[in-house]
Amino acid sequence: MSSSVLLPNTPEYKKAQRQYFKATKNRPANIDQQWTPFRAAEKHFKARFPPPDLSSVLDLAAADDSRTQEIIDGHWKGSPTSIESVKVPLKGRSSHAYIIPAIPGLVILPSFIPQEKQASLVRWSLSRHARKPNDTNLDVHYELPEEGLWNSWLKARTDPDKDILVQPKASVSQPLQSFPVGPRQLVNNEPASLETFKTISATPKPPAAPSPTAQPTPVSSLVHKMRWANIGWFYHWGTKQYDFTKGKGIIDPELKSVCDDAVKSVNWERVHGTSSADWGPHGPDWQTWDQTYEPDAGIVNFYQEKDTLMAHVDQSEVCATSPLVSISLGNTAVFLIGGLTRDTAPVPILLRSGDIVIMSGPACRRAYHGIPRILEGSLPRHLRVEALEKEETKEEWKPYEEYLRTSRININVRQVFPRGFDPYAESSPS
Numbered sequence: 001m002s003s004s005v006l007l008p009n010t011p012e013y014k015k016a017q018r019q020y021f022k023a024t025k026n027r028p029a030n031i032d033q034q035w036t037p038f039r040a041a042e043k044h045f046k047a048r049f050p051p052p053d054l055s056s057v058l059d060l061a062a063a064d065d066s067r068t069q070e071i072i073d074g075h076w077k078g079s080p081t082s083i084e085s086v087k088v089p090l091k092g093r094s095s096h097a098y099i100i101p102a103i104p105g106l107v108i109l110p111s112f113i114p115q116e117k118q119a120s121l122v123r124w125s126l127s128r129h130a131r132k133p134n135d136t137n138l139d140v141h142y143e144l145p146e147e148g149l150w151n152s153w154l155k156a157r158t159d160p161d162k163d164i165l166v167q168p169k170a171s172v173s174q175p176l177q178s179f180p181v182g183p184r185q186l187v188n189n190e191p192a193s194l195e196t197f198k199t200i201s202a203t204p205k206p207p208a209a210p211s212p213t214a215q216p217t218p219v220s221s222l223v224h225k226m227r228w229a230n231i232g233w234f235y236h237w238g239t240k241q242y243d244f245t246k247g248k249g250i251i252d253p254e255l256k257s258v259c260d261d262a263v264k265s266v267n268w269e270r271v272h273g274t275s276s277a278d279w280g281p282h283g284p285d286w287q288t289w290d291q292t293y294e295p296d297a298g299i300v301n302f303y304q305e306k307d308t309l310m311a312h313v314d315q316s317e318v319c320a321t322s323p324l325v326s327i328s329l330g331n332t333a334v335f336l337i338g339g340l341t342r343d344t345a346p347v348p349i350l351l352r353s354g355d356i357v358i359m360s361g362p363a364c365r366r367a368y369h370g371i372p373r374i375l376e377g378s379l380p381r382h383l384r385v386e387a388l389e390k391e392e393t394k395e396e397w398k399p400y401e402e403y404l405r406t407s408r409i410n411i412n413v414r415q416v417f418p419r420g421f422d423p424y425a426e427s428s429p430s
């Protein structure tokens with residue numbers, strides 16, 4: 001059990017300690033002084049040794065008696081009071097949202113997704129969504145099975161003959177060119193807006209080149225290399241801009257209704273009513289979100305235990321203030337969110353399966369944020385086979401539990417355009 005890393009004198013702890021001494025042996029003594037406050041926080045939570053101290057991490061589940069067992073089963077615990085939060089009732093529900101005054105516009109909806117719905121969103125992410133016509137990080141490099149990598153894996157799991165080799169796209173005769181494989185690449189880009197939209201649309205978006213080093217790889221191993229799948233508008237990672245030439249992808253109606261429910265249940269007056277932020281030339285628009293909120297893009301992030309998401313700002317959306325809804329599933333993560341530069345020390349927040357984070361308004365939507373740590377061994381019981389009753393449901397859920405034991409899934413849903421805006425009409429020559 002990976003959480004034994006927490007206990008000194010265990011072999012896991014000692015191994016982490018040895019690795020730490022080896023890795024830091026030649027590090028200059030003052031290296032941490034060169035880090036921005038955001039980088040320092042990332043380093044702290046990423047460290048396998050010493051295991052991170054979570055007493056500074058806001059853990060809203062710890063303020064909810066009905067989640068006590070979930071916290072025990074999940075092994076890691078933060079503090080419900082490490083950062084000031086204000087509890088506000090949700091409209092039409094008995095549950096609550098939390099506002100974090102240090103980050104105006106940040107709203108947390110702990111445990112908003114019911115347990116069964118969490119399982120169904122996990123199934124949706126892996127089986128129905130991460131496949132054609134949606135784009136994934138692997139599509140550029142591999143000829144992925146038509147049925148989707150996950151569905152191929154479901155067959156291969158019980159029949160090794162079906163663990164087919166997925167062929168790379170690059171042919172060996174192609175000249176060697178260096179192209180990054182693996183984690184998301186972070187490129188600096190200009191924030192999108194209606195003013196810069198025409199230029200963005202006109203920027204060439206050449207297709208990425210397939211990796212020349214990709215090898216034929218069995219489905220069983222490639223399934224763990226899936227990092228993201230796009231939702232709605234297609235994203236061009238090279239320019240960090242949406243590529244409108246590829247058409248508008250669909251937003252699953254079930255997912256859309258989860259996002260709509262979350263946004264419509266928040267009392268936005270309580271969040272932004274006293275905002276002193278600069279909302280741009282047209283002023284605040286939160287008063288109309290109940291009618292104008294319409295998600296049209298996003299990403300499903302698949303994190304393996306050691307994966308991180310570096311500090312970044314999501315600024316490719318023309319709607320710079322509209323709510324971004326972020327759903328956590330599977331293992332718990334440490335989420336960091338700071339200010340407009342990496343020089344603001346971020347606040348650390350524990351995100352558990354079923355929690356929703358909403359980033360809204362000018363300050364929060366342009367705030368640096370990231371995921372420095374997936375907390376190993378934190379899969380809640382309700383996503384494990386043992387929590388199910390029926391034999392056939394247990395059997396069906398087994399591969400999902402196996403995958404989730406070492407993973408976290410994040411569904412990150414955004415609004416690129418104001419409701420009713422037609423990008424094709426705007427970008428065509430007049």
Ligand SMILES: O=C(O)CCC(=O)C(=O)O
Nearest residue numbers: 299301314326371410412
């Ligand atoms: O995984 C998360 O909770 C955050 C993901 C994120 O910030 C992003 O996809 O831009």
Ligand SMILES: [Fe+2]
Nearest residue numbers: 312313314369
């Ligand atoms: Fe983000």
